[in-house]
Amino acid sequence: MPERRVTMADVARQAGVSPTTASFALSGRTDMRISDASRQKVLQAARELGYRPNVTARSLRTKSTQTIGFVSDRITTTPFAGEVIRGAMEAARERDNLLFITEAGGDRDAESSLVHALLDRQVDAVIYASMFTRYVTPPKELFGRRVVLLNCLAPGFDAPSVVPDELEAGRDAARALLAAGHREGIWAIGGHQAVPATPEGIIAGNERMRGLEEVLREGGARLDGVVECDWNTPDGHREVSALLAAGHRPRALVCLTDRVSLGAYQALGEAGLSVPGDVSVVSFDDQDIASVLRPALTTLKLPHHRLGRLAVELILRKGPLEAVVHRVPMPLRERASIGAPAEG
Template structure:
């Protein structure tokens, strides 16, 4: 069975396994929860496991980069908090990066409204915020309210950027993500590789499709728009797109779904057609959503790196950079190989 590459991020579950305790215990120890009693021995095991694995406290770079912010307060403004896990993952990444330095993160949801952003900034500065992270749920170019131009503290953009690149900003490397997903299928011998995209106006869709086309070109495979189906990021759209693809006279032998929810719908449509994944057809998703581990077979996918992006934002704030222009930083969407891909014509798995 395939597993993550050794370069994957270390999770609380990894620390829990190494320390011989539950993930909940790890969370209590690493978050400094004082009203829950943990034995000194167990606490020491958790902290040592975290150090050994490089989680939160294990990096010398992390210590030195954030030392200037020790005991500080950081503001985190996001346009939408509740509807998707991306904001929570980014905030978790920021928190994991900074917990040892006793940095407090204040979070506000703006719903993309300038008046909400201005009110949040005013209150965060009043609370002593020494830096602001501004996040968009969807990767995009943003036009910031003028209030951001007069901030007395550093500003970092997460999952978005401006035309002028005036502020440090970080986004996922979606082009190489789409390329990696497609390359995996090419290397498995597939030539008839379909893709189900998200909504075409979104940058993530455009970039993942660009990566898909790059991989095909590099492999000498002609781009065929008849096996490019538009979805809307939902399981239903993945289901309907898969039915159309498999009804073609020359159906694909592999499908790259541009998010895991569409892959879930894809799985259902393939099962209804009597096809087995990956024996009859291989499927790759994107995002590394929690559901990817609960599909059967488990879904090979690309990790959307919001946790690393949150950690990057904290380190960038600590640098206090005031340069007039900043290149947009792109963070790799790591390939997470599981069981939904196989070489072309490989026998079905149980």
């Protein structure tokens, strides 16, 4: 079993000084005068004994636990969301902080209870995260606390938000198609909003579509149609099949997520159409599957890692937090699913 932990009192005793002196020597503060000799004795003793400060005890006095709470709806469940946590964790670690990770599963009571559990442990700050970019109302326990909203927006709640720049991503999708020469026969699959839409409304779809339409229009191209459907593979398959069955002959598909793209690939394959020879596909998210599909999918990456990182960096920055929306770029992953428009 673990031997008793070395305390600062042990270090002081070994160094032959008072605990006070040891404390000042170890914290390296200059406003209290410690002779070089004493300082060396203390540091030496600490090294010999393998002393490590008890963060819990320290925090009782200093009010800082070097600990951040992370509350999300279901973020750990989604395949890419691990990246958010990893980014947050890395940034926290670089500044000697640790993360309490929790997930409320969308349940308001569970959420409150988790926030309490976090506050009971004196976390310095809380990251309130959502799996989809959307509007949220954080639990009242978080009002007046140091909070950063991750992948969500809460108008009226005084905290910064960190979200992907979906609008610019929509524009970039359009630019990628325009650059390949596409001007007509362009269809969007997935539409303005994930279905089923949550009461709060989902932002990604609207912004992606807005950016897309704006740049297509400016580039002299047009969207032949928008198919509203669930953002998943079966719906992608079904809707694209239906589109083809109805006699449409798209030259390019803008799929609102990679899952939709997979369904589109399946439908196109069944119809004997090749990507990108017959139909170009541009997508959003950059899930694992995107790089593995044949042909590999050109897609706009959700910057989950940077999202997590930035949230922690903001929260650990000194000074008060400003209620600003930080938009993180969604980089274009150019792969093999966009080609020149098919003839005819």
